[in-house]
Amino acid sequence: MTHIAIDGPGGAGKSSVAKLIAARLKFIYVDTGALYRAVGYYMVSNGIAPSDKEKVIAALPSVKITLKFTDKQELYLCGKDVGDKIRTPEISMAASTVSAIPEVRAFLLDTQRNIAKKNNVIMDGRDIGTVILPKADLKIFLFASPEARAQRRYEELKNKGEVTTYEAVLAEMNERDKNDSTRATAPCVPAEDAILLDNSTLDLNGTADAIISLLEKRKKLTKEIRNYSFWRAILGAPLRVLFGVKLIGKENIPNEGGVLICANHIGMRDPVLLAASYPRQVRFLAKKELFSVPIIRGIITAFGAIRLDRSTSDVGALKKAEEMIRFRQTVAIFPQGHRNPSTPVGETEFKRGASFIVSHTGCSVLPVYIQTKNQKYGLFRRVKLHIGKLIPPEQLLSREGESGYEAIIDRIREAIIDLEAKANGEVK
Numbered sequence: 001m002t003h004i005a006i007d008g009p010g011g012a013g014k015s016s017v018a019k020l021i022a023a024r025l026k027f028i029y030v031d032t033g034a035l036y037r038a039v040g041y042y043m044v045s046n047g048i049a050p051s052d053k054e055k056v057i058a059a060l061p062s063v064k065i066t067l068k069f070t071d072k073q074e075l076y077l078c079g080k081d082v083g084d085k086i087r088t089p090e091i092s093m094a095a096s097t098v099s100a101i102p103e104v105r106a107f108l109l110d111t112q113r114n115i116a117k118k119n120n121v122i123m124d125g126r127d128i129g130t131v132i133l134p135k136a137d138l139k140i141f142l143f144a145s146p147e148a149r150a151q152r153r154y155e156e157l158k159n160k161g162e163v164t165t166y167e168a169v170l171a172e173m174n175e176r177d178k179n180d181s182t183r184a185t186a187p188c189v190p191a192e193d194a195i196l197l198d199n200s201t202l203d204l205n206g207t208a209d210a211i212i213s214l215l216e217k218r219k220k221l222t223k224e225i226r227n228y229s230f231w232r233a234i235l236g237a238p239l240r241v242l243f244g245v246k247l248i249g250k251e252n253i254p255n256e257g258g259v260l261i262c263a264n265h266i267g268m269r270d271p272v273l274l275a276a277s278y279p280r281q282v283r284f285l286a287k288k289e290l291f292s293v294p295i296i297r298g299i300i301t302a303f304g305a306i307r308l309d310r311s312t313s314d315v316g317a318l319k320k321a322e323e324m325i326r327f328r329q330t331v332a333i334f335p336q337g338h339r340n341p342s343t344p345v346g347e348t349e350f351k352r353g354a355s356f357i358v359s360h361t362g363c364s365v366l367p368v369y370i371q372t373k374n375q376k377y378g379l380f381r382r383v384k385l386h387i388g389k390l391i392p393p394e395q396l397l398s399r400e401g402e403s404g405y406e407a408i409i410d411r412i413r414e415a416i417i418d419l420e421a422k423a424n425g426e427v428k
């Protein structure tokens with residue numbers, strides 16, 4: 001089964017885009033907001049204030065919800081099709097209020113999970129990626145500026161003949177956002193492994209295309225990671241033993257998240273040894289010349305290397321690296337641009353590719369210093385890989401524009417110089 005989770009604030013276009021994707025991929029679209037709306041509607045129509053927690057909880061056993069999936073989702077509340085009655089601004093607020101009650105969320109949990117058990121689904125809501133389908137194949141957190149979202153909702157309501165103003169919709173939206181994102185149970189926040197997608201400037205088709213392409217990439221990636229793990233399990237240990245690799249500072253390696261490794265570059269073995277020793281798949285930015293050697297091309301492509309043209313500022317390669325980081329992968333770059341055996345890091349220049357990746361993705365950087373005797377590779381020479389402390393984005397993104405890029409790469413360079421000094425026993 002394939003599961004796509006789309007979370008995000010109201011008015012980001014989750015339901016329209018999810019419907020479109022479901023039609024294209026022949027998936028079932030599950031609108032989970034409708035379930036909360038149905039509970040809210042039930043309370044309001046039975047004279048129970050949505051904020052009266054005890055009464056709402058007491059009434060839950062009588063709320064009988066059935067979903068039917070034809071070409072759309074039909075919701076029956078106690079046997080009756082509620083249609084658009086759950087779509088009014090009053091019921092939107094009621095849904096938001098009841099959705100903050102943990103018992104209401106627990107009450108609706110199985111309904112949502114059971115549908116996903118038996119079907120390929122695209123499900124939208126607030127906590128699909130975090131709570132309902134934590135193992136979803138693709139998690140998207142879809143958002144847009146409050147103004148763009150209010151404008152869309154306003155048009156939608158106007159088309160349905162509702163009497164309202166843009167200002168009223170914006171105010172209601174801001175209030176609901178606050179409710180939904182600050183509540184204690186299952187707040188509307190992106191899952192750790194969700195991809196953030198801002199569709200303020202994308203139309204419906206553009207957003208659907210972006211998500212479908214992300215799903216295809218995600219599936220390809222999952223296959224690639226499986227192959228990589230297989231080869232890493234077979235080749236990792238022999239390579240480490242053959243080259244006498246010692247990993248120092250293992251505790252600094254993060255278990256998850258998109259990370260950019262920046263290392264000094266002494267020779268062709270650097271990427272091989274780093275890949276053989278690092279616990280997660282590492283995708284190197286590799287110079288394009290390597291891709292013209294048939295066997296090497298086969299190997300590095302299989303290992304997920306990203307082709308880099310060093311003669312230009314290769315925007316395509318940087319974009320690819322950024323995409324991998326958004327998929328929470330580990331990317332590695334040698335900011336020195338080419339091999340620098342024997343020269344101390346402090347005496348070499350660093351290129352700014354890493355700065356672009358960091359400033360576009362807001363990722364953390366893991367500095368690595370590769371050390372061998374006289375900084376040269378040779379037979380039976382031990383190699384030490386010094387892993388530095390992870391540098392969080394807050395320490396990198398202090399300034400914007402050109403001076404910001406300089407600051408980022410300087411900070412990374414300093415971290416590698418520090419590692420070099422420690423490795424050489426210059427600092428205790």
Ligand code: DC
Pocket residue numbers: 010011032033034036037092095096099100124125126127128176180
């Ligand atoms: O997506 P919507 O506007 O139809 O959702 C109505 C309300 O239900 C919304 O204010 C938050 C809540 N909701 C939720 O808490 N969790 C979900 N999975 C879906 C909706």
